[in-house]
Amino acid sequence: MPRRSVRGGRRPQRAKPVREHRGEGVRGGAFRCVGCRLDVPFDAPGTAHRNHCPHCLASLHVDLRVPGDRAADCRGRMAPLSMSARPDGEWLVIHHCLACGDLSANRIAGDDNALALLRLAVRPLSDPTVPVRALMSL
Amino acid sequence: MSTHEHDRSPHDRGPRDRGPRDLSPHSRAATFTCVRCGLTLNEAAPDGARRDHCPSCLHSRHLTDHVDGGPSDCGGRMVPISVAVPRGGDWRVIHRCVRCDELTSTPIRGDDNQLVLMRLAVRPLAQPPFPLEAFGDL
Helix, strand or coil, rough: CCCCCCCCCCCCCCCCCCCCCCCCCCCCCECCCCCCCEECCCCCCCCCCCCCCCCCCCCECCCCCCCCCCCCCCEEEEEEEEEECCCCEEEEEEEEECCCCCCCEEEECCCCCCCHHHHHCCCCCCCHHHHHHHHHHC | CCCHHHHCCCCCCCCCCCCCCHHHHHCCEEEEECCCCCCEEECCCCCCCCCCCCCCCEEEEEEEEECCCEEEEEEEECEEEEECCCCCCEEEEEEEECCCCCCCEEEEECCCCHHHHHHHHHHHCCCCCHHHHHHHHH
């Protein structure tokens, strides 16, 4: 299948209100990742909402509906579960809250670890179960 | 709303255990129609578990509320967006409701179309956000 052109009908990103980042664990426009303890600045290339660690892709369950609303009272650690793609080809990381089991989809940022992203994306192919064998039998 | 109530008859029954023991003789014979491809399906999968998505197109309906576990009044179509491979477990399909944007994950069943599953799993790799050629040098 040929690659779909990105320049074609690319949907502009939905306008979302950007909230001020205040609260516990926030100092100097940075937060500390719950997974790998890396200090991560809030400014991210390609997105207005930094919502996961660019190194280990872990996140924190703080937002409920709108990114940045800080309305969730769970505060559990969210582990990356799988990779999804929008129809225009943009990648989304599906996060899974380890405390309450909730799922959320987050766009990847420009400085996310490419190896971690690719590991997540090829995880179904590395699993030697039935669907892979169905492809081999074609 | 009355048509809404009408067309969700056999598929909607509160929170329940999805194991084989839960199926009464009546619901073993129950069927539902796929909202996308119109296929009429038996509600019980071949392995005895209850089916919640169409095995041919993997689409589903938003009938269970995943926050408090009861029946949901959304009833929107749920599109498969990703395949998750938990460590040492079965594959799960991540669905997104087109109406209210809720995300759910359900286990795949034995008769799900494996080529459609693989297509969903490799979709991010069709349009990577960075050149994959660099990974050959690692």
